[in-house]
Amino acid sequence: MLDRMLAQRDLFTLVGELARKRRIIGPVRRENHFFYxxxxxxxxxxxxxxxxxxxxxxxxxxxTETLFTFNRFDHTFTAKPVLDVRPMAFVGVHPCxxxxxxxxxxxxxxxxxxxxxxxxxxxxxxxxxxxRTPCTEGVFCADMGTHSAIEGFDVMLYPLHRDGRDxxxxxxxxxxxxxxxxxxxxxxxxxxxxxxxxxxxxxxxEKAAAFPRHLRMHANDLPELxxxxxxxxxxxxxxxxxxxxxxxxxxxxxxxxxxxYDESDLSGTTGRRERTWDGCxxxxxxxxxxxxxxxxxxxxxxxxxxxxxxxWVRQRTGLAGCVGCARCDRACTAKxxxxxxxxxxxxxx
Amino acid sequence: xSGRRSSTILHEPPPRASSAxxxxxxxxxxxxxxxxxxxxxxxxxxxLGFLDGSRLNQQPGQxxxxxxxxxxxxxxxxxxxxxxxxxFELCIRRVGSVTNRLHELQEKDTIGxxxxxxxxxxxxxMHGKDxxxxxxxxxxxxxxxxxxxxxDERPRFGQFHLLxxxxxxxxxxxxxxxxxxxxxxxxxxxxxxxxxDPQWRGKVGVVTTxxxxxxxxxxxxxxxxxxxxxxxxxFVVIEVLARRIPQGNxxxxxxxxxxxxxxxxxxxxxxxVYVCIDGPVFKYGxxxxxxxxxx
Ligand SMILES: Cc1cc2nc3c(=O)[nH]c(=O)nc-3n(C[C@H](O)[C@H](O)[C@H](O)COP(=O)(O)OP(=O)(O)OC[C@H]3O[C@@H](n4cnc5c(N)ncnc54)[C@H](O)[C@@H]3O)c2cc1C
Ligand code: SF4
Ligand code: FES
Numbered sequence: 001m002l003d004r005m006l007a008q009r010d011l012f013t014l015v016g017e018l019a020r021k022r023r024i025i026g027p028v029r030r031e032n033h034f035f036y037x038x039x040x041x042x043x044x045x046x047x048x049x050x051x052x053x054x055x056x057x058x059x060x061x062x063x064t065e066t067l068f069t070f071n072r073f074d075h076t077f078t079a080k081p082v083l084d085v086r087p088m089a090f091v092g093v094h095p096c097x098x099x100x101x102x103x104x105x106x107x108x109x110x111x112x113x114x115x116x117x118x119x120x121x122x123x124x125x126x127x128x129x130x131x132r133t134p135c136t137e138g139v140f141c142a143d144m145g146t147h148s149a150i151e152g153f154d155v156m157l158y159p160l161h162r163d164g165r166d167x168x169x170x171x172x173x174x175x176x177x178x179x180x181x182x183x184x185x186x187x188x189x190x191x192x193x194x195x196x197x198x199x200x201x202x203x204x205x206e207k208a209a210a211f212p213r214h215l216r217m218h219a220n221d222l223p224e225l226x227x228x229x230x231x232x233x234x235x236x237x238x239x240x241x242x243x244x245x246x247x248x249x250x251x252x253x254x255x256x257x258x259x260x261y262d263e264s265d266l267s268g269t270t271g272r273r274e275r276t277w278d279g280c281x282x283x284x285x286x287x288x289x290x291x292x293x294x295x296x297x298x299x300x301x302x303x304x305x306x307x308x309x310x311x312w313v314r315q316r317t318g319l320a321g322c323v324g325c326a327r328c329d330r331a332c333t334a335k336x337x338x339x340x341x342x343x344x345x346x347x348x349x
Numbered sequence: 350x351s352g353r354r355s356s357t358i359l360h361e362p363p364p365r366a367s368s369a370x371x372x373x374x375x376x377x378x379x380x381x382x383x384x385x386x387x388x389x390x391x392x393x394x395x396x397l398g399f400l401d402g403s404r405l406n407q408q409p410g411q412x413x414x415x416x417x418x419x420x421x422x423x424x425x426x427x428x429x430x431x432x433x434x435x436x437f438e439l440c441i442r443r444v445g446s447v448t449n450r451l452h453e454l455q456e457k458d459t460i461g462x463x464x465x466x467x468x469x470x471x472x473x474x475m476h477g478k479d480x481x482x483x484x485x486x487x488x489x490x491x492x493x494x495x496x497x498x499x500x501d502e503r504p505r506f507g508q509f510h511l512l513x514x515x516x517x518x519x520x521x522x523x524x525x526x527x528x529x530x531x532x533x534x535x536x537x538x539x540x541x542x543x544x545x546d547p548q549w550r551g552k553v554g555v556v557t558t559x560x561x562x563x564x565x566x567x568x569x570x571x572x573x574x575x576x577x578x579x580x581x582x583x584f585v586v587i588e589v590l591a592r593r594i595p596q597g598n599x600x601x602x603x604x605x606x607x608x609x610x611x612x613x614x615x616x617x618x619x620x621x622v623y624v625c626i627d628g629p630v631f632k633y634g635x636x637x638x639x640x641x642x643x644x
Contacts, residue, residue, distance in 0.1 A: 067373060067376075070418045072419070075458060075459050077459065079461070081372060081373035111611070116375075230640065256613070259608055260375070261421060264419035273422075288605070289444040294606070294619070294641060295641070307621075312618075
């Protein structure tokens with residue numbers, strides 16, 4: 001069931017109004033690729049983007065951020081947390097990335113609440129844009145069940161009628177009160193008619209047919225497949241090509257590992273503790289003082305990443321650790337391909 | 350995994366709102382160094398108390414993140430028992446940037462502490478049981494908390510055997526404690542070193558050699574605690590399993606690289622486990638399916 005019909009130009013007017021209260025982040029074209037960027041002029045957003053090279057996670061969990069500032073004096077110190085509560089709106093998030101954000105939400109909320117992530121997240125409105133067809137070759141979101149989203153957004157837009165870049169009509173679904181209020185308050189758009197609902201059903205049918213499957217097994221069976229594959233020679237054979245560059249981690253919308261370090265002035269009296277993205281494919285990720293490394297080989301690190309994405313994260317959070325966006329596969333300098341790894345493991349098992 | 354559902358009902362609320370006033374997990378609390386006792390060339394014992402007078406309220410086996418602001422943070426086991434709650438103690442070996450700077454500090458200086466963190470020993474499960482404890486090297490530090498606890502609550506426990514191995518006599522930690530424990534009837538202490546010096550009058554050999562003098566264990570009545578370097582762990586487990594101790598009665602403590610200490614940063618992960626929140630104390634039975642824990 002749709003909640004509203006909205007023409008693209010009305011949507012942009014609404015986003016323009018939103019921009020008075022929130023930083024707007026959305027897909028912007030840079031030569032042949034799209035990136036999530038903060039835009040000053042909503043006209044630079046392009047909602048017909050194929051895919052963004054990186055997911056929007058950098059705006060919720062920045063590549064580096066200050067956790068707190070400190071001040072040392074007279075045998076004691078004070079430390080002040082730095083929390084970013086500036087309101088944001090992500091406009092134009094595909095379902096896979098919505099699933100990725102849900103995972104980050106869960107991770108930073110469970111066991112111990114991470115106020116730094118949650119401050120940004122709880123001030124973020126998410127406007128999704130559904131994908132009618134795969135955004136590019138090699139994505140396996142349909143295999144992972146992440147090519148559609150039923151939650152994790154405030155508003156979802158379905159591009160039902162598309163007559164060129166500037167003339168799309170969206171079917172709108174509300175995911176939260178905030179999303180509903182934003183759309184309905186303006187009185188723009190229209191109540192969906194029976195014909196709109198039929199168009200939506202047709203859209204869904206076409207969509208179901210448009211996404212090919214790439215995995216030779218059901219995603220739910222991946223954990224069990226991996227259970228049988230710990231000692232496979234494939235890890236060593238595949239990782240022989242790995243440069244341990246971490247591009248896979250960098251491009252992943254669900255990677256959330258980080259490092260913590262201090263920056264201080266020369267006297268050491270004031271400074272800040274920062275965190276920065278880290279990646280489990282980097283050589284020293286599991287190395288301790290004295291030089292012992294718990295995952296010294298590229299093969300053990302590759303296995304760690306794949307197990308984490310396809311099994312352990314799900315085990316811990318109940319949500320998929322891999323959303324099938326294939327960004328790691330596209331980013332990999334050595335053309336290591338996760339779908340290929342799964343399918344080869346399935347063949348062995 | 351979700352299939353499509355045509356409905357606009359909210360399924361799961363977005364994360365609870367955070368305000369600019371919410372406190373951060375990563376903020377350390379100031380703690381004053383009350384006393385520094387050099388233990389060996391490499392290790393010093395720091396006795397600490399929070400500036401605001403609060404108590405640590407730790408479980409034996411838990412750890413804290415120690416901050417040298419401007420340098421960094423590192424995980425250190427709490428080596429004193431909650432039964433002595435007014436202050437707490439850390440035994441710190443100098444090996445790198447943070448620990449070296451800690452060794453330069455003086456009494457009355459202030460450091461930052463986050464914690465207690467992690468999952469310690471389940472002392473209730475140990476009540477009424479005989480205890481066999483095996484410490485190797487720096488593994489003595491986390492165990493000292495449990496040793497003090499047992500000695501302070503002595504009537505709750507059965508027999509108490511403590512086996513301690515170090516590479517050299519000069520590396521033995523807590524020598525004052527060892528002298529006291531050796532005289533005490535409350536604990537049956539045996540010590541060995543790999544490489545004796547000319548003054549050494551005690552036993553020589555790896556810690557497993559102490560098992561032959563051990564009185565007979567009652568498998569179901571005995572809890573075994575092993576903390577030491579991974580090689581030691583492997584050989585000791587074999588001795589213990591050979592004495593038919595059930596895997597659920599064997600405790601160990603793992604060490605990993607740690608950054609956050611609160612289950613987020615991923616550094617301490619060993620297979621599916623986050624050592625910082627699921628451990629560092631584990632039962633041997635839990636390590637099954639955790640190949641990285643013992644390899
Ligand atoms: C649960 C736990 C309990 C520990 N208890 C003690 C103890 O009681 N006494 C003691 O002397 N040491 C203990 N260690 C080891 C101690 O944490 C390291 O020696 C220390 O982190 C080295 O830090 P550094 O900055 O001096 O060295 P650097 O080599 O400069 O290390 C830089 C950073 O890497 C990380 N790191 C390096 N080595 C380790 C390591 N072994 N474990 C975890 N993180 C590491 C830390 O974040 C550290 O700050 C414990 C480690 C863990 C995980
Ligand atoms: S991107 Fe490819 S080459 Fe680089 S670390 Fe990841 S798997 Fe290895
Ligand atoms: S130390 Fe960060 S997850 Fe355990």
